[in-house]
Amino acid sequence: MSTDENNATETGKGRPTPKRKDSESARKQGITVPKDPKAARKAARDRDREARSIARAGLMSGDTKYFPVRDAGPVRAQVRDYIDSRRTVGELFVPVAFIVLLLGLVKNPTLQKIVVYVWTVVLILVVLDTILVGILLTTSLKKSFPTKSERKGSVSYGVLRALQMRRFRIPPPRLRAGGKPFKVKAPKP
Numbered sequence: 001m002s003t004d005e006n007n008a009t010e011t012g013k014g015r016p017t018p019k020r021k022d023s024e025s026a027r028k029q030g031i032t033v034p035k036d037p038k039a040a041r042k043a044a045r046d047r048d049r050e051a052r053s054i055a056r057a058g059l060m061s062g063d064t065k066y067f068p069v070r071d072a073g074p075v076r077a078q079v080r081d082y083i084d085s086r087r088t089v090g091e092l093f094v095p096v097a098f099i100v101l102l103l104g105l106v107k108n109p110t111l112q113k114i115v116v117y118v119w120t121v122v123l124i125l126v127v128l129d130t131i132l133v134g135i136l137l138t139t140s141l142k143k144s145f146p147t148k149s150e151r152k153g154s155v156s157y158g159v160l161r162a163l164q165m166r167r168f169r170i171p172p173p174r175l176r177a178g179g180k181p182f183k184v185k186a187p188k189p
Contacts, residue, residue, distance in 0.1 A: 062171055070157070071171055075145055079158040082140055084173035089122075089129040090163035096122050126163075133162050 018026075058066030070076075100122075103115045137158045141151045161169060166177070175181055 059171055062174065067171060075141065075150055075154050076157060078141065078144060079137065079154050080161065080171065080173070081175055082137055083133070083158050083161045084166070084169070085175045085177065085179040086133075087177045088133060088162040089125045090133075091165055093122065093126050093163060094165055130159055130162065134159055 055066045059068075064072065064077075071080075096118075100115050100119045103111060106112070134155050137155055138151075141154055145151050166173060173182070
């Protein structure tokens with residue numbers, strides 16, 4: 001036996017290719033489609049709803065298997081940990097904007113001037129903090145991931161996460177502000 005024949009037997013899949021008829025029937029046996037189209041649509045909606053709820057629960061628990069492509073990978077995990085371990089002015093942007101909106105409805109000219117000044121200061125602080133977070137995040141990522149293609153889009157991902165309120169961040173933070181990890185809660189029996 002030559003070496004070519006020996007390699008051919010080792011690289012084969014070790015079983016014959018199934019007939020098309022057999023593979024199609026095996027595939028169709030797993031799917032039960034009701035005869036009624038209305039019932040079929042309802043069954044499909046129920047399956048989709050169940051799959052979405054399982055994926056949502058997995059995402060909220062921090063299971064990386066359920067992360068969307070945007071949040072998956074070691075680079076994005078480092079970005080999330082870096083952003084979640086620090087406090088940013090962007091976290092306060094939405095609550096301050098809501099308060100400014102409510103105070104802007106008051107018909108007091110002095111109060112409205114103060115609201116305009118506070119709003120201007122908050123906007124300037126958010127912009128400066130966002131620039132600072134972007135620069136610091138870039139230098140941190142360059143140390144761990146020197147290839148530029150690995151870091152692509154990660155700084156904007158981090159800046160957008162920094163602008164979200166901590167409680168509404170998805171996937172949820174693994175670290176508290178200051179860098180301490182969250183304690184894992186034991187499941188209820």
